[in-house]
Structures are given as C-alpha cells and as structure tokens.
Amino acid sequence: MLTLGIETSCDETAAAVVEDGCKLRSNIISSQVAVHQSFGGVVPEIASRRHLEAILPVLQQALEDAGTGLKDIDLIAVTRGPGLIGALLVGVAAGKALAWSGGKPLVAVNHLQGHIYGNFLQGQEVPFPFLCLVVSGGHTDLIRVEDHGRWQTLGRTRDDAAGEAFDKVARHIGLGYPGGPAIDGLAGSGNKAAFAFPRAYLEEGSLDFSFSGLKTAVAKAFDGLAAHQDQSASSTSPGSGGEESHVPHQALADLAASFQSAVVDVLVDKTLAAVRQTGVSRVVLAGGVAANSLLREAMKAAADADGLELHMPQLAFCTDNAAMIASAGYYQFKQEGPSPLDFRAEAALRL
Ligand code: KG4
Numbered sequence: 052m053l054t055l056g057i058e059t060s061c062d063e064t065a066a067a068v069v070e071d072g073c074k075l076r077s078n079i080i081s082s083q084v085a086v087h088q089s090f091g092g093v094v095p096e097i098a099s100r101r102h103l104e105a106i107l108p109v110l111q112q113a114l115e116d117a118g119t120g121l122k123d124i125d126l127i128a129v130t131r132g133p134g135l136i137g138a139l140l141v142g143v144a145a146g147k148a149l150a151w152s153g154g155k156p157l158v159a160v161n162h163l164q165g166h167i168y169g170n171f172l173q174g175q176e177v178p179f180p181f182l183c184l185v186v187s188g189g190h191t192d193l194i195r196v197e198d199h200g201r202w203q204t205l206g207r208t209r210d211d212a213a214g215e216a217f218d219k220v221a222r223h224i225g226l227g228y229p230g231g232p233a234i235d236g237l238a239g240s241g242n243k244a245a246f247a248f249p250r251a252y253l254e255e256g257s258l259d260f261s262f263s264g265l266k267t268a269v270a271k272a273f274d275g276l277a278a279h280q281d282q283s284a285s286s287t288s289p290g291s292g293g294e295e296s297h298v299p300h301q302a303l304a305d306l307a308a309s310f311q312s313a314v315v316d317v318l319v320d321k322t323l324a325a326v327r328q329t330g331v332s333r334v335v336l337a338g339g340v341a342a343n344s345l346l347r348e349a350m351k352a353a354a355d356a357d358g359l360e361l362h363m364p365q366l367a368f369c370t371d372n373a374a375m376i377a378s379a380g381y382y383q384f385k386q387e388g389p390s391p392l393d394f395r396a397e398a399a400l401r402l
C-alpha cells in the first residue's frame with residue numbers, strides 16, 4: 052500500500068511516498084531556512100507564501116522519485132497540526148484537493164505523532180510498548196506508547212521546549228537560526244565542564260521538564276563574558292567598542308558545550324527515571340532535538356549501561372519531513388479509517 056505524505060507545519064515544504072508504513076520510496080524536503088535566517092526565526096506570513104510556491108513541485112518530485120504517479124497512490128496523509136496555521140492550511144488544502152479529485156482516502160495526522168513514526172522508516176516497525184522522548188522546537192514530552200493510537204503522557208515541559216531553549220540561547224549568543232544545529236556544531240570544540248549551569252529536576256519523581264532557568268543562566272553568563280570583553284577592549288583602545296561584543300571563540304564554544312550538556316543530562320536522566328517508574332525498557336527518541344549528537348551519544352551510553360533497547364530515527368527523519376507523516380498516517384488509517392474531508396487544520400493540536 053502506497054501512502055503519499057504531506058507536511059507543511061513550519062518552514063519545510065515536504066512530500067514523501069512510503070510503502071506499507073515503513074518502507075521509504077521517496078522523501079522530498081524544500082527548506083526555507085535560508086529565507087528566514089535573516090529574520091532570526093520563522094516569519095509565518097513568508098512561510099505560508101513559500102509553501103504555496105513549493106507544494107506542487109515538491110509533490111511532483113516525490114511521486115517521480117518513488118517511480119509512481121498519483122493514480123497508484125492508495126492513501127494521502129497530511130499534517131493537521133500543531134504548527135503555524137497559515138502554513139498548515141497549504142498542506143491541508145493540497146491533501147484535500149488531491150484526495151477529492153483522485154477519489155483517494157485522506158488521513159489527518161498529528162505532527163507529533165508523526166515524529167514518533169520517524170523511527171519506523173528503517174524498514175521495520177518498532178515493537179510496543181515503548182517510552183518515547185519527543186524533543187522538538189515546540190515540545191518536550193515523555194510518553195508511554197502502548198500501541199498505534201494508544202499512549203499516555205508521563206511528563207512534559209512546564210516552560211520552554213528543549214529545541215526552543217536551543218534556539219533562544221543560540222540567538223542570544225549570536226549564533227542565529229536555527230539554533231540547535233549551530234550549538235551542536237560549536238559545542239564539539241568546547242569544554243562542557245567549563246560552566247556549571249543548573250539542571251532542573253523539579254519535585255521528587257516528577258517526569259516534567261523546565262528549561263527556562265537554564266536559558267536565563269546561560270544568557271547571564273554570556274552577558275558577563277561580553278561585558279568583560281568590552282571592558283578589556285576599551286582599556287586597550289580607548290573610544291572603541293560598544294556596538295557588538297566579541298566573546299572569544301573558545302569561551303563561546305565552552306558556553307555552548309556546557310549548556311548542551313545541561314539539557315542532555317536532564318533529558319537522559321528523566322528518560323531513565325521513566326524506565327524505572329514504568330518498567331518499560333524500550334526507549335524511542337523523536338523530534339528535531341533527537342538529531343543532537345550529544346543526546347544520541349549519551350542516550351546510547353545509558354541504554355548500553357542499563358540494557359535498554361534504544362531506537363533513534365536516522366538524522367533525516369528527526370527534523371520535519373513528510374515520510375514520518377506518511378508512516379503515521381498509514382497506521383492511523385489501518386486502525387481508524389479515513390478522516391472526513393471537512394476536517395480543519397489546528398495550530399494548537401495536542402497529542
Ligand atoms: O521537530 P522539528 O524539526 O520541528 C518542530 O516540530 O518543532 O524541531 C526543530 C527543533 C529546533 O528547535 C532546532 O533547533 C532543533 O530541533 N534541532 C536541534 C538539532 N537539530 C535541530 N537541537 C539540538 N541539536 C541539533 N543537532
């Protein structure tokens with residue numbers, strides 16, 4: 052069974068063809084990152100316009116790469132939410148139009164559920180039950196997944212999402228957008244023990260997260276370094292400085308590494324606590340932050356030490372893509388059948 056997936060929730064216009072829920076036939080992503088970079092983040096109005104321009108060529112390329120045509124597609128799966136409403140509407144309208152004109156069933160997919168199915172694209176299903184750590188730009192959730200469509204949220208962030216913390220810290224220290232990959236790259240040459248940043252574990256036994264205190268601590272440390280730098284610059288060359296602070300590269304790398312390590316420590320520790328609390332020893336990572344090199348390394352080491360079965364999506368299926376939507380849509384269709392054609396996009400859709 053061939054599923055055509057469509058994803059336009061943020062700044063990637065994506066389409067993919069997946070066979071039987073877990074075999075990848077094609078995966079096309081048209082990224083708008085370069086367009087939004089100069090604004091320091093995604094501009095919703097620009098994102099919608101770009102999706103409109105890109106959606107048809109992206110769909111065409113996905114079908115072509117899969118060596119198929121619309122007539123051979125059995126199911127269309129589209130992201131319904133959460134995301135930017137104007138961006139979601141483009142994918143939803145495209146999905147509905149293709150389904151209606153081609154007489155194909157359509158399924159409306161939750162983007163977060165899609166992220167989980169990024170783990171199903173290695174050609175094999177992940178057995179149930181499992182614990183999933185969903186870490187993206189908008190979410191940090193620990194969920195217990197019993198079966199397709201059956202899960203329970205064990206913990207979530209009380210303030211910033213992990214990816215949001217990466218993005219905000221990156222912006223503050225001048226690394227630009229998107230912040231996660233920039234910090235990950237810079238941290239590689241930094242010392243993660245250089246700064247002792249706080250790790251918020253919250254109440255005993257809590258599986259919730261909080262990253263806003265950490266974000267503030269990193270911002271303060273950076274401001275301190277910048278002020279110190281400005282001071283020494285003005286004492287050596289009077290009258291200079293002011294507009295921009297030039298924190299030395301090594302100090303910036305140390306800051307990035309120390310911040311990243313604080314985020315990863317909490318993510319790994321809370322996941323291990325969830326394993327102990329539930330007795331479920333199969334762990335799955337999902338979402339853009341699952342691409343983080345330290346998180347992958349630390350989770351692997353923890354899983355090896357504790358004898359856990361760990362699944363991580365390939366890097367291409369951590370960040371937004373349509374293959375994960377096609378996969379999630381396939382299993383949803385098998386369980387629940389098609390969605391009514393009059394469903395609406397929902398910016399704040401929850402799991
Ligand atoms: O899942 P995703 O592509 O979009 C959402 O659904 O939010 O996640 C995007 C988030 C951004 O915050 C981005 O900075 C973060 O994932 N991210 C990373 C890395 N790659 C992407 N964070 C840390 N390290 C990375 N290598």
Ligand code: ZN
Nearest residue numbers: 187339370371
């Ligand atoms: Zn996402």
